[in-house]
Amino acid sequence: MDEKTLVEQVPTGLFIAGRWRESSTATSLVVEDPSLGAPLARVADASVEDGVAALDAAAAAAADWARTPARERGEILRRAFEMVTARIEEFALLITLEMGKPLAESRAEVTYGAEFLRWFSEEAPRIAGRYGVSPVGGTRLVTTKGPVGPCLMITPWNFPLAMATRKIAPAVAAGCTMVVKPAKQTPLTTLLFTQVMADAGLPDGVLNVITTRTTGDVVSRLIRDPRLRKLTFTGSTPVGQNLMEQSANRLLRLSMELGGNAPFLVFEDADLDAAVEGAVAAKMRNTGEACTAANRFFVHRKLAPDFTARFAERLAQLKIGRGTEDGAQVGPLIDDKARDDVARRVEEAVAAGANVRTGGTRLDGPGYFYTPTLVEALPGAARLLSEETFGPVAPVVSFDDEAEAIAQANDTDYGLASYIFTRDLDRGIRVAESLETGMVGLNAGVISNAAAPFGGIKASGFGREGGAEGIEEYLNTKYIGMSVSAG
Structure with a gap:
């Protein structure tokens, strides 16, 4: 039709x-x-x-x-x-x-x-x-x-x-x-x-x-x-x-x-290929306009260079276009106001010293398109970390140990979803139980399921x-x- x-x-x-x-x-x-x-x-x-x-x-x-x-x-x-x-x-x-x-x-x-x-x-x-x-x-x-x-x-x-x-x-x-x-x-x-x-x-x-x-x-x-x-x-x-x-x-x-502000934790023993694909799925589903979208990526310092490089490469490869076009993977944001908000947050982070690894660009019309973006070296007060960003922007920061990762993940008023990538099942369960969210994806970037209870805690x-x-x-x-x- x-x-x-x-x-x-x-x-x-x-x-x-x-x-x-x-x-x-x-x-x-x-x-x-x-x-x-x-x-x-x-x-x-x-x-x-x-x-x-x-x-x-x-x-x-x-x-x-x-x-x-x-x-x-x-x-x-x-x-x-x-x-x-x-x-x-x-x-x-x-x-x-x-x-x-x-x-x-x-x-x-x-x-x-x-x-x-x-x-x-x-x-x-x-x-x-x-x-x-x-x-x-x-x-x-x-x-x-x-x-x-x-x-x-x-x-x-x-x-x-x-x-x-x-x-x-x-x-x-x-x-x-x-x-x-x-x-x-x-x-x-x-x-x-x-x-x-x-x-x-x-x-x-x-x-x-x-x-x-x-x-x-x-x-x-x-x-x-x-x-x-x-x-x-x-x-x-x-x-x-x-x-x-x-x-x-x-x-x-x-x-x-x-609202949500989902953390995505990648530990040093994670399967790198699985973690990158999980990150793309968790971030880019619905062009990032999802309350369960991963909004803050915390990566162990040993794995951070490789993960960031490969994640940025995958984001740059995604095809942007009208949803009816063959092969389109990233659509527009819902309106110009939404695109302006995303762009403003990235610009604020860059002005404070962050680095845009890929993306960070509004596309000329028609439509409200913004390129998939990875931002690194963010200051702790950046709105990209403290507030939910409803769009295709992935801020990446590093951590040194499990306790620090959990503390960073829980440092938010929100508590809807979170994601963990690790090969260590003990650690996965231990961290999942420590995260202050209503839902947790363990080595999975998409977790919504009609047979599962969907919902959050705290301000979510x-x-x-x-x-x-x-x-x-x-x-x-x-x-x-x-x-x-x-x-």
Whole structure:
């Protein structure tokens, strides 16, 4: 399917109570192709009133959906999995057009995102409680699980399918209704997926989707609504903190997947080839625009010269281009503001004495391209080390021993992901247990998996998505104590 035909078949309205409709103000917002810096489509721009209408629908459908048998909920997710998988090329092309990543990576995202549908289709009928006898006798202890209720889901722009399925699938499995607000930069993939869920048989009102340029106003109104029971957000830590403050008075159930500043540790006994390939994967997946991306590379002093030279060489060899081009490996950043931020951080580090080993260049348009970059000899206060850099920049520093490596890795407010390369299994386990992150890759540069719990600690948030833990975020636990008389 050609690009124009694909974009034209994507719904562009608001999806409320099982129907597509325009915004109440009849306004729209532009979706841009970041590889061309040109408009791609226009979608409905929801008002506060539209947001309330979406929550009205979710609240109205909540009781019936909660009573729907778990097997039926799971079968809907299974059908959606099969539909998405059958349309992998359409979804991949749409992701590439609105987000910019190369088609090969977009296909991988579709596979990954669809897996949440299959995983939670299998988890739905496994929701269970327990039965026990009080230790002092006389009372039976019954524990049950039930849906939290209407949820508000705010998803980011960098993985427009996977971030939607990672939240929607467990909510559907648990019996929750929802209002989803996708990022204004990349709403098209979520809108197409919404139609798939409807075609898979999801009842009206269970999934409601609104796109808007006035996110703050719409979200603030919904957070204050007493019918809303849960908020789940993926995005930056400052925005997450603001949402938590707004939610405090309502004591909303929260899941927060926030920023990261992942360390990548290479010890002197590491397999150099594996470490370099792992570094490329951990840094350059999604052009570095991933919360799990390796942001700080700590390499043992003995291995640092060889590792740095080979890592720089591999980065320089990556083909930059529009994601639809044959062989493209590095796409654009999401917009000019994002590219400016990356460039500014590199320029600041160089002004403070750092050295750019490769890259460090903005490419002329069209599009928002920045060359894969390796920076060495950084001052300790460089923002490239202290803050998350959402782009294709790898700062490399050296260490002398294990304790120093762990201290450098943990010297951050964030704690989402980390990576270790070593042949010593004892060391690998010891360091993994010492790192203050929610996820660790041991001799692996990519660790996301629908069957594993995804999430962080510290300023990277709380709650888990995926794995057996993921569905618990959408369930309440109820205890029933039953008095039983002696026979």
